[in-house]
């Protein structure tokens with residue numbers, strides 16, 4: 001088998017004549033964690049569903065876990081753990097009953113043992129009798145993760161697993177993801193959170209179905225080559241429209257009570273920034289962040 005857990009190219013899916021996934025290429029080595037980012041409606045969920053064999057691509061080809069996307073979709077489905085965006089388990093069943101149900105679906109042998117092991121693995125044993133519907137967002141998400149791990153998949157496809165989950169539970173979830181990767185499991189995880197993106201080995205950024213950036217955080221920052229300034233001061237937000245019209249400016253975005261202004265080249269922007277400083281605004285050159293880069297890419301797309 002290829003050492004690549006995901007190896008696809010030209011992946012395309014259209015709805016009503018509109019390509020929502022457009023020529024996506026994705027290679028991911030076993031045991032890596034890849035963050036899948038992009039604005040709402042950019043095609044992340046559709047790509048994930050194509051990868052796990054739930055949707056058939058209109059064009060493109062490749063393999064997941066060495067299995068052909070078109071010819072072996074059923075086998076892919078059985079070997080991949082897919083966590084959909086919405087909680088998909090039974091709210092009126094307990095944690096243990098839900099896992100037992102999923103184990104039955106997969107026709108797993110020694111079900112009782114498998115369920116017990118999964119409860120332990122995810123730290124759910126003490127709560128196994130609780131109804132899924134009564135759990136907090138963080139525990140529901142942990143149960144969902146348990147359900148998609150129960151058949152020991154080697155690839156996890158997680159669709160915004162931490163949406164609506166508090167910061168502590170998100171941190172714990174990511175610790176778990178890293179533990180799983182250390183065990184050789186490959187993870188593709190979509191997210192809108194930049195702190196989560198920073199915890200991935202590699203990232204793919206998609207807009208309108210097309211991959212606009214890929215690589216490690218460092219590689220993406222370097223490839224973007226942005227120069228960024230933070231502007232602060234009374235009424236700074238009202239400057240945004242005029243800053244956008246400056247020659248050489250690529251993007252202007254609000255970050256808390258500051259504005260981030262980005263450009264490819266400092267020279268045409270610096271004199272105007274000095275003028276702003278003289279008007280009393282705080283101007284500071286800062287390191288570009290992933291968010292700066294993504295806002296820029298999205299603006300240009």
Ligand SMILES: Nc1ncnc2c1ncn2[C@@H]1O[C@H](COP(=O)(O)OP(=O)(O)OP(=O)(O)O)[C@@H](O)[C@H]1O
Pocket residue numbers: 015016020038039040041042043044045046047
């Ligand atoms: N079954 C469908 N029929 C028609 N259009 C669809 C279907 N599924 C998705 N779309 C459209 O395809 C586009 C991509 O949707 P998708 O859910 O893949 O994006 P996403 O990046 O996962 O978004 P989000 O971050 O909001 O979850 C959207 O415009 C969506 O409305």
